[in-house]
Amino acid sequence: MINRLVLNNLRHRPVRTLLSVLAIGVEVTMVLTLVGLSYGMLEESNRRTRGVGADVIIRPPGSSVLSLSSAPMPEAMVPFFAKQEHVAVVAGTVVHPLVFPESVTGVNLEKFTEMSGGFRYIHGGPFAGPDDVIVDEYYARQNELKVGGQMELMNRNWRVAGIVEAGKLSRIFVDMKVLQDLTGATGKLSQIYVKLDDSAATAGVIAKLKAALPDYNIYSTEELVSLISVNNIPGLKAFIAVIISLAIIIGFLVVFLSMYTAVLERTREIGILKAIGASPSYVLSVLLRETVILAIAGSFVGILLSYATRWTIHSLIPASLQQNIVPEWWPWTTLIALTGAILGTLYPAWKAASQDAIEALAYD
Amino acid sequence: MTDAIIRVEELSKVFRVGEVDVHALRGVNLDVPRGEFLAVSGPSGSGKSTMFHILGGLSKPSSGRVTIDGKDLSVMTKTQRNDLRKRTVGFVFQKYNLLPTLTASDNIEIARTIANTDGEVRDPWFDEVLDMLGVSKRLDHKPRALSGGEQQRIAIARAIVNHPAILLADEPTGNLDTKNSDAVLKLLRELNHRKGQTILMITHNPEAAEFADRIVHMRDGEIVESPHHG
Numbered sequence: 190m191i192n193r194l195v196l197n198n199l200r201h202r203p204v205r206t207l208l209s210v211l212a213i214g215v216e217v218t219m220v221l222t223l224v225g226l227s228y229g230m231l232e233e234s235n236r237r238t239r240g241v242g243a244d245v246i247i248r249p250p251g252s253s254v255l256s257l258s259s260a261p262m263p264e265a266m267v268p269f270f271a272k273q274e275h276v277a278v279v280a281g282t283v284v285h286p287l288v289f290p291e292s293v294t295g296v297n298l299e300k301f302t303e304m305s306g307g308f309r310y311i312h313g314g315p316f317a318g319p320d321d322v323i324v325d326e327y328y329a330r331q332n333e334l335k336v337g338g339q340m341e342l343m344n345r346n347w348r349v350a351g352i353v354e355a356g357k358l359s360r361i362f363v364d365m366k367v368l369q370d371l372t373g374a375t376g377k378l379s380q381i382y383v384k385l386d387d388s389a390a391t392a393g394v395i396a397k398l399k400a401a402l403p404d405y406n407i408y409s410t411e412e413l414v415s416l417i418s419v420n421n422i423p424g425l426k427a428f429i430a431v432i433i434s435l436a437i438i439i440g441f442l443v444v445f446l447s448m449y450t451a452v453l454e455r456t457r458e459i460g461i462l463k464a465i466g467a468s469p470s471y472v473l474s475v476l477l478r479e480t481v482i483l484a485i486a487g488s489f490v491g492i493l494l495s496y497a498t499r500w501t502i503h504s505l506i507p508a509s510l511q512q513n514i515v516p517e518w519w520p521w522t523t524l525i526a527l528t529g530a531i532l533g534t535l536y537p538a539w540k541a542a543s544q545d546a547i548e549a550l551a552y553d
Numbered sequence: 554m555t556d557a558i559i560r561v562e563e564l565s566k567v568f569r570v571g572e573v574d575v576h577a578l579r580g581v582n583l584d585v586p587r588g589e590f591l592a593v594s595g596p597s598g599s600g601k602s603t604m605f606h607i608l609g610g611l612s613k614p615s616s617g618r619v620t621i622d623g624k625d626l627s628v629m630t631k632t633q634r635n636d637l638r639k640r641t642v643g644f645v646f647q648k649y650n651l652l653p654t655l656t657a658s659d660n661i662e663i664a665r666t667i668a669n670t671d672g673e674v675r676d677p678w679f680d681e682v683l684d685m686l687g688v689s690k691r692l693d694h695k696p697r698a699l700s701g702g703e704q705q706r707i708a709i710a711r712a713i714v715n716h717p718a719i720l721l722a723d724e725p726t727g728n729l730d731t732k733n734s735d736a737v738l739k740l741l742r743e744l745n746h747r748k749g750q751t752i753l754m755i756t757h758n759p760e761a762a763e764f765a766d767r768i769v770h771m772r773d774g775e776i777v778e779s780p781h782h783g
Contacts, residue, residue, distance in 0.1 A: 190659065190666040197654035461650045464611065465711065466639030466667045468632065546611050550650065 191471075195478040202454075205447060210486045212443040213530060216436045217491020217522045222498045223432050224518050227425060229511030230290065235414045240357035242305040243280075243382035244391045246413050250404040262378045262405075270383055273397065275390040278304045281378035282358065283368045285343070290509060291328075293342060293361040295368030304384045305357060312336045313351035319367045321350035327507040328360040343371060433525055440487075440529020444480060448537035452476070459541050460549025469542035476538040477531065484530035488523040557620075558718055558751050559585035559608065564617035566603050566774075577603040579774040580617065585719070590745040590752045592765035600774040601755045605723050608753065609642050610634035622718040639668035643712030643720045647727035649704040651696040657707045658692035661714050668715045679714060682748065686710055686740055702733030706740065713750060720744075722754040726761050738764040 199206045238246070247270070249261045264281060271279045280303070283295035298315050301307065308315075311326055313336035322342065324334055329352045334340055338349045342361065369375045385394060391409045398407050408416070420426060452459070459472055499512040561583040568575045578600045585591050595601050606612040607619060610626060611634075619626040622641050629637065638644070651660045665671040683689045686706040696704050705725060712720055722741065726734035742764050744750045754765060762768045770778040 190663055190671060193659060194652070194655060194663065197659075201654040457650070458652055458654075461652060462663075462667070463635075464609070464638060464644050464646075464650070465664045466635050466637075468635050471667060547606055550646070 191475060192478065195475055195482065198451075198455075198475070199479060199482060202451070205451065206483070209443060209447040209483045210490055212447075213440055213484055213487020213526050214490030214494055216439045216443070216529065217488050217526050218494040218498060219439075220433055220436045220522050220525060221491060221495035221515065221518060222512060223429060224515050225495060225499065225512040226502075226510055227429065228515050229513040231417050232513060233511040234417050236356050237358055238410060238414055238417070240305065241301075241382050241410075242384060243410055244385040244388050245383040245395055245398070246408050246410060247381040247383065247398070247402075248406040248408070249379070250406070252406055262381065264376045264378050266378070267381065270381060270398075273383075273394060275385045275387055275394055276383055277386040278384040279381060280304045280384075281365070281381045283365055283372065283374060283377070284359070284379040285368060285372050287342075287361075291361065292359050293363060293368065294359040295365035296358065296362050297365045301358075304382060308351070308353035308357065308362075311352045311354060313349065316350050316364050318348075319364060320345075320347050321364070322347035323351040323353055323362040324349060325353055325355040325360045327355050331505075331507050331509065345371075436525055437529040437532070440484075440526055441533040444483065444530040444533030445537065446533075447483070448476060448480065448534045449540075451479075452537040452541045455541075456544065456549050456552040459544050460546050460552065463544070463546035464550060472544075473538045473542045476534055476541060480530045480534040480538075481527065484526040485523065487530075488519070488526045491522060491526070492519055556587050557584040558587040558622055559583065559753065560618075560620040561604070561608075562618040562620075564604070564607065564619060565615050566600075566607065566612070567615045576774055578607075578614070578617075581771075581774070581776055583769065583776060585751065585753060587718075588745070588749045588751055589767060590742065590754070590765045592754045592756055592762035592768045593771060594756055594759065594762045594768055595771035596757060598773075599771040601757075601771055602723060603774075604771075605721055605753075605755050608719075609644055609721050610637040640670075640715050641718045643715070643717035645705070645708050645712050645720065645722040645725045647724035649696070649701070649708045649728070651704055651707060651711075653696050656693055656695055657688065657699065657703075660696070660707055661692075661711045664711045664714050670715055678748070679710075682713065682744070683710060685743060685747070700733070701729050702736055705729060705733070705737050709737070709740065709744070713744070719751045719753060722752060724756055724758075725754065726756070726758065734758075734761065 247262070262281070267279050267281055270276060278300065280297060280300035284292050285295070286292045308323065316323065322340065328334070329349070332340065334349050334352070336349050336352060339346050340349060341347070347363070369377060383394070385391060395407055395409060462472055495514065499514060502510050502512050561581055564578050564581040565576070566578040568577055581600070581604060593601050593604065603612070607614050607626070608621065610629065614627055617627070621637065624637065624641065626634070626637070651657070652663065655663060662671065686709060688703060688706045688710060691699060691703055696707075699707065725741070726737055729737060738761055741752055741754065745752050754761070756762050769776050
């Protein structure tokens with residue numbers, strides 16, 4: 190019976206109920222979208238790193254796991270790596286950051302093809318001249334680029350030579366020498382990829398390289414990929430915590446206002462319940478159950494909305510941000526919604542439970 | 554001594570309004586025998602409603618003693634007074650006070666839920682009462698689909714579903730037209746005669762009071778007259 194009362198109360202005020210559910214849904218979507226973007230961007234980064242096909246990755250001293258903002262390694266190091274035991278191919282790249290999250294990568298197509306099997310061209314082909322650029326399918330779609338078309342990058346015009354499948358290095362590629370000269374990094378590299386003749390030798394090769402180059406960051410591909418996680422990105426965890434706190438506050442305020450209004454609207458009904466013997470805990474229970482239903486329905490709506498945000502991002506800016514759907518976060522976002530909602534309902538519920546029955550019955 | 558189901562002794566209630574003490578009840582004494590239909594009449598401000606609230610355990614007396622079915626209200630805790638309203642006292646109000654979101658049937662049932670009697674099989678006595686009230690076929694409707702008279706009859710059914718020792722009715726016909734008023738008053742009378750239900754009805758309507766076995770008049774917080782009647 191109490192559940193019927195709760196459900197009927199929610200049905201009786203459909204606009205208030207829908208708005209509360211929607212507001213909690215937005216709160217949940219906010220968290221799920223943020224988490225989905227974090228996971229999506231990191232997964233995309235991992236996918237591109239794996240796509241190179243290298244066994245060992247060498248990064249300059251002091252570089253971060255996620256990004257490279259300069260090219261401080263001498264290109265002359267390439268022959269040093271090439272002559273190490275088990276090394277089959279060595280390829281350097283230059284990375285020049287653009288507006289976040291984009292960057293342009295300078296590649297030596299011949300070496301890169303030798304290492305990774307090369308790009309898979311959807312349209313067009315390799316660079317034919319120094320002003321040529323290759324972009325991936327998402328970047329081309331987002332910027333409506335076609336092979337033979339022009340694009341502006343780093344204050345100069347480029348001709349789109351090829352559109353390739355996404356998943357290797359970055360989304361925009363130019364010839365490595367051209368990028369080195371353009372960025373004043375002639376003879377310098379951002380990163381060096383090493384492919385071995387036997388992947389089982391990776392640990393041994395890394396140990397030797399670390400002994401020879403103690404200041405450099407030398408990883409196996411798997412190790413680097415495992416390091417690119419939410420826990421290892423400086424500030425990301427704290428940022429997510431801030432967003433979660435904001436979500437709880439939003440949930441608290443929404444439910445507080447909603448339940449406070451509901452308690453005022455239902456003053457007389459609360460008086461009736463008390464007149465027929467309902468205890469304060471019974472009144473409290475009615476309101477808490479309503480809140481739990483709102484929070485769970487809001488969580489469900491929020492999960493659905495996170496699919497909508499993913500679709501929107503993927504349709505409008507496919508090359509910029511990647512949002513994953515992260516089902517393992519659904520219980521957490523439900524818990525976050527419940528926490529905010531229950532905190533928001535405590536004061537109105539207490540007010541209702543402690544209401545004087547005679548005054549409540551006299552309320553019009 | 555009579556078998557008084559309600560015994561009121563030197564009952565006083567003082568409200569503090571601003572810096573002024575308002576004496577709503579001044580040493581009221583009243584005995585209501587089991588099975589009596591009593592009307593308490595009097596003008597506005599005479600203390601009828603204050604006494605109604607105290608008898609129903611909704612408010613505490615300032616002094617004096619009130620015993621309902623052998624239980625002393627003046628020493629009861631809030632929880633005990635809640636329990637009193639679950640099973641010992643049933644209320645009927647002027648404004649019906651049905652929960653608008655529930656059907657008539659659920660409005661009755663919720664009183665059983667709150668009193669924890671919903672697990673028990675509803676006795677045939679109550680079905681007879683529903684027939685007597687003439688609402689058996691209107692139980693699936695929500696209050697807004699019922700007439701005032703029907704709502705008040707549902708409110709009476711809710712008030713007695715847990716077999717309370719007394720039924721307290723506060724101006725039960727105050728919002729009804731003459732025809733519906735008569736119907737409700739006849740039902741209360743029938744309930745009293747056929748089922749032996751003790752009823753204490755507050756009213757300022759002399760015609761309504763005539764339906765009771767006895768009428769007591771109140772003025773300025775005191776019982777001024779208690780003629781036998783009926």
